[in-house]
Amino acid sequence: MYRILTVEDKIRVPPDKFTVRAADAVKQSLEDKYECLLDPKLGVVLSIISVDKISEGKIFPEDPGIHYPVVFKALAYKPELQELAVGEVVDNTEFGSFVRLGPLDGLVHISQLMDDYVSFDNKNSLFLGKESKKTLKEGDMIKGRVISISWEEGNKIGLTMRQPLLGAVHWIEAEKKKQKKPEKG
Numbered sequence: 001m002y003r004i005l006t007v008e009d010k011i012r013v014p015p016d017k018f019t020v021r022a023a024d025a026v027k028q029s030l031e032d033k034y035e036c037l038l039d040p041k042l043g044v045v046l047s048i049i050s051v052d053k054i055s056e057g058k059i060f061p062e063d064p065g066i067h068y069p070v071v072f073k074a075l076a077y078k079p080e081l082q083e084l085a086v087g088e089v090v091d092n093t094e095f096g097s098f099v100r101l102g103p104l105d106g107l108v109h110i111s112q113l114m115d116d117y118v119s120f121d122n123k124n125s126l127f128l129g130k131e132s133k134k135t136l137k138e139g140d141m142i143k144g145r146v147i148s149i150s151w152e153e154g155n156k157i158g159l160t161m162r163q164p165l166l167g168a169v170h171w172i173e174a175e176k177k178k179q180k181k182p183e184k185g
Contacts, residue, residue: 001078001083003043003075004049004073004074004075004076005075006072006073007034007072007074008069008070011026011033012066013065014065015064023051026054030051031048034074040152042078043078044104045074045075046074046075046077047074048073049072049073049075050072052072053070053071054068054069056068079101079104079106081149082145084144084145084166085101085106085143085145085159086143086144087099087141088140088142089137089142090138091138092125092126092127092136094110094120095110096110096112097113097136099144104157106157107156107157107158108159108160108161112147112158112160112162113127113162114161114162114171116130116131116134117129117131134168134171136168140169142168143169144159144160144161144167145160145161146158147159
């Protein structure tokens with residue numbers, strides 16, 4: 001889920017930024033420290049939106065930088081358990097599909113792809129449902145549910161597509177069209 005967070009921290013502004021206005025130097029230092037940072041509490045920090053408060057800076061012995069207490073807003077992405085996620089399949093392997101969820105990738109294990117026997121076509125890098133004939137290939141957009149998150153073990157995100165109205169977008173659209181067709185009688 002994307003969020004705007006309010007964060008309180010102390011930021012060091014190095015001497016090479018002393019020629020810039022203090023507010024700009026603080027923002028640049030925050031961007032250097034936080035943007036693209038992956039933190040289990042914050043998620044992936046994508047951007048520093050604003051610096052809301054800069055308190056008086058301090059200089060410490062043997063450190064030429066100025067340390068400012070600051071309050072700032074940041075845009076971050078952090079997935080949550082049971083969250084619905086939309087993403088693009090970026091890689092298919094024999095054990096599942098890797099899906100790009102904004103700045104992070106998640107894995108849909110082969111057992112979580114669909115309610116069908118699933119085979120993997122290594123030559124074409126796609127999955128095929130035995131009875132449903134559903135396919136999943138690289139580049140397909142999917143809707144999935146986050147079922148596991150592990151920040152400690154290499155930032156792993158597990159997804160499932162085995163619930164109603166989840167799966168490849170083209171599967172969902174085909175199912176909706178099938179339900180809208182009037183029955184002949």
